[in-house]
Amino acid sequence: MKGLIEVFEHTGEGISEVYDNGKWLLSIKNWREANSVEKIARLEIHYTTDQQFMLISGKACLLLAPEGMDDTTKIQVLSLEVGKIYNLPVKTWFNNVLSKDCKLMYCESSDAVDNSEYRPMSVQQIKQVKKELVEID
Numbered sequence: 001m002k003g004l005i006e007v008f009e010h011t012g013e014g015i016s017e018v019y020d021n022g023k024w025l026l027s028i029k030n031w032r033e034a035n036s037v038e039k040i041a042r043l044e045i046h047y048t049t050d051q052q053f054m055l056i057s058g059k060a061c062l063l064l065a066p067e068g069m070d071d072t073t074k075i076q077v078l079s080l081e082v083g084k085i086y087n088l089p090v091k092t093w094f095n096n097v098l099s100k101d102c103k104l105m106y107c108e109s110s111d112a113v114d115n116s117e118y119r120p121m122s123v124q125q126i127k128q129v130k131k132e133l134v135e136i137d
Contacts, residue, residue: 020110029104031058035096037133042120043075043093049109051088055080058102062086063129065093071122077132080104093119097133 010016010028019026033039043065053062064076080086088094096104121129 022110024107025110025112026105026107028056029096029098029102029106031098031100031102035098037097037130040095040097040121040129041126042118043069043095045093045117045119046090046108046112046115047117048090048115049112050090051094051106051108051112053080053086053088053096053104053106054084055082056103056105057082058104059099060102060104061097061133062088063093063095063097064088067091067093069093072124075121075125075129077129097129 006019008018008026008028010018010030013030014032015027015029017025017027029035034041040063043063045067053060060080062078062080064078065073078086098104
């Protein structure tokens, strides 16, 4: 029966795109320094696709801001709960802050890489986010 199913995993640091059928992309994201409380510095946006996140283990927070944000916009910090699915609507700025033992799965359109943009957070926003983050290391 082994040939009837595919099994995917990722045990290293960072992101691994574990499954892509040309329409949907499933990825596993583990801790990496860029997603630590100390190093968080930018946000990302997708212009044509929603993205779904599910925390598998560890601790994680989503950082969220509306499309029309500027350097003074307050960043929302949302703690994720294991086993719940969080739908990030298209045109929402976001990033993740992860604990070192975190395993996060996410799903998005296969063309998400081609419709993404990044922006740095302002010094004020970084201070605000760090102040609000629960201790997740």
